[in-house]
Amino acid sequence: MDFELSPELVQLRDRVAAFIRDEVIPAENGAGDIQVLRDKARQAGIYGPQLPAEYGGLGLGTVAMCVLFEQAGRSLLGPLALHCAAPDEGNMHLLSLYATPEQRERYLRPLVEGKIRSCFAMTEPPPGAGSDPTMLLTRATRVDGGWEINGRKWFATGAEGSAFAIAMVISDPSVPAHKGVSMFLVPTDAPGFRLIRSVPTMGGHGGPGGHGEIDFDHLRVPDSAILGKLGDGFKMAQVRLTPARLTHCMRWMGVAQRSLDIAMAYAREREAFGKKLAQHQSIQWMIADSEIELHASRLMVMQAAWKHERGDDIRHESSICKVFVAEAVNRIIDRAVQICGALGVSTDTPLEHFYREARAFRIYDGPSEVHRMVIARNVLRSKG
Numbered sequence: 001m002d003f004e005l006s007p008e009l010v011q012l013r014d015r016v017a018a019f020i021r022d023e024v025i026p027a028e029n030g031a032g033d034i035q036v037l038r039d040k041a042r043q044a045g046i047y048g049p050q051l052p053a054e055y056g057g058l059g060l061g062t063v064a065m066c067v068l069f070e071q072a073g074r075s076l077l078g079p080l081a082l083h084c085a086a087p088d089e090g091n092m093h094l095l096s097l098y099a100t101p102e103q104r105e106r107y108l109r110p111l112v113e114g115k116i117r118s119c120f121a122m123t124e125p126p127p128g129a130g131s132d133p134t135m136l137l138t139r140a141t142r143v144d145g146g147w148e149i150n151g152r153k154w155f156a157t158g159a160e161g162s163a164f165a166i167a168m169v170i171s172d173p174s175v176p177a178h179k180g181v182s183m184f185l186v187p188t189d190a191p192g193f194r195l196i197r198s199v200p201t202m203g204g205h206g207g208p209g210g211h212g213e214i215d216f217d218h219l220r221v222p223d224s225a226i227l228g229k230l231g232d233g234f235k236m237a238q239v240r241l242t243p244a245r246l247t248h249c250m251r252w253m254g255v256a257q258r259s260l261d262i263a264m265a266y267a268r269e270r271e272a273f274g275k276k277l278a279q280h281q282s283i284q285w286m287i288a289d290s291e292i293e294l295h296a297s298r299l300m301v302m303q304a305a306w307k308h309e310r311g312d313d314i315r316h317e318s319s320i321c322k323v324f325v326a327e328a329v330n331r332i333i334d335r336a337v338q339i340c341g342a343l344g345v346s347t348d349t350p351l352e353h354f355y356r357e358a359r360a361f362r363i364y365d366g367p368s369e370v371h372r373m374v375i376a377r378n379v380l381r382s383k384g
């Protein structure tokens, strides 16, 4: 594996870094309009790093995405400005692989152009699907001219104000879930689609549209609303979620690096007990531990990205990355808060916001415990 970045990629990385520093971070205090930032990103030639070139993106592969997404992730607004934020990023990826020409025109094109937003509705309130997706309860039943969907979803990020949902629904209850679940493209203005509420959460300012609780109440859709093949929902969910875990890691590494940078800047200036904080060994150890975890995170994600780009199966690696990076990012932000003392819990720096926002990363896209279970199963089966 060659770790050398091409000169073009280094130049692009530096352009993204400059854009985040000069345009995005100054807009963090509520002054930023995402559309304005997106226009500026287009002018800077850095819009849509992962989007196909035919839709105005840069068409980059997974390794290059690692490098750029981390820079974008230095601000929670950065991925929105470059249009590589969840959940639209993962949904665009899924649509680009499976949408019919008609679905591409209706959903993918306006989504890529930033004219509409989307959400992904898999999780259900108990007793439905959460950590265990085979517990899905939402049902699509065959009716004249299409399907009728009934059920309840929640935590669909971005639901409020989105134009459509990609919903994971049982379409054939007579077979096991991995063969009987399908994905449906559901317009949010269809009769029977009801956004009950955006579930209030800690953090919650990481993107527009909240985390929606949705009722599908006798919602009718035609056959043309099926995304991909009927019964392929689980397979496609893996195709969506496996790289999406990596891109989450890439963005969060940017937040972690910025947190460490803020902590180091404070430690270099602030004095206590006759010397700078940075001269105290226990502070140095915290800084070293964060640097070690960031380095390990980068290498891990880069290796998985490299395998993904070659077309290899990276389910195992993406689980490893998800657990390690989600937990490391939380520790790195926590150490940064500690080093900054009272300032760290104030709203004068973004650390407290990062701290609140990062906690959910250990839960969504599979809680750490579930990924550990999967990793252990894989190694027990294959090694020793």
Ligand SMILES: Cc1cc2nc3c(=O)[nH]c(=O)nc-3n(C[C@H](O)[C@H](O)[C@H](O)COP(=O)(O)OP(=O)(O)OC[C@H]3O[C@@H](n4cnc5c(N)ncnc54)[C@H](O)[C@@H]3O)c2cc1C
Binding pocket: 087, 119, 120, 121, 122, 123, 129, 130, 131, 132, 154, 155, 156, 157, 158, 201, 211, 360, 363, 364, 365, 366, 367, 369, 370, 373
């Ligand atoms: C901010 C946020 C955004 C989200 N966005 C989306 C979205 O856009 N679309 C969507 O569909 N979902 C979304 N989710 C939902 C998320 O994917 C689920 O929360 C996750 O899959 C876990 O399901 P659950 O919350 O029902 O937890 P439960 O299934 O109730 O599990 C609770 C806890 O039990 C433990 N646990 C579970 N299984 C095991 C096991 N095998 N061994 C040991 N311990 C275990 C874990 O600690 C877990 O956290 C989001 C969640 C959050 C917090």
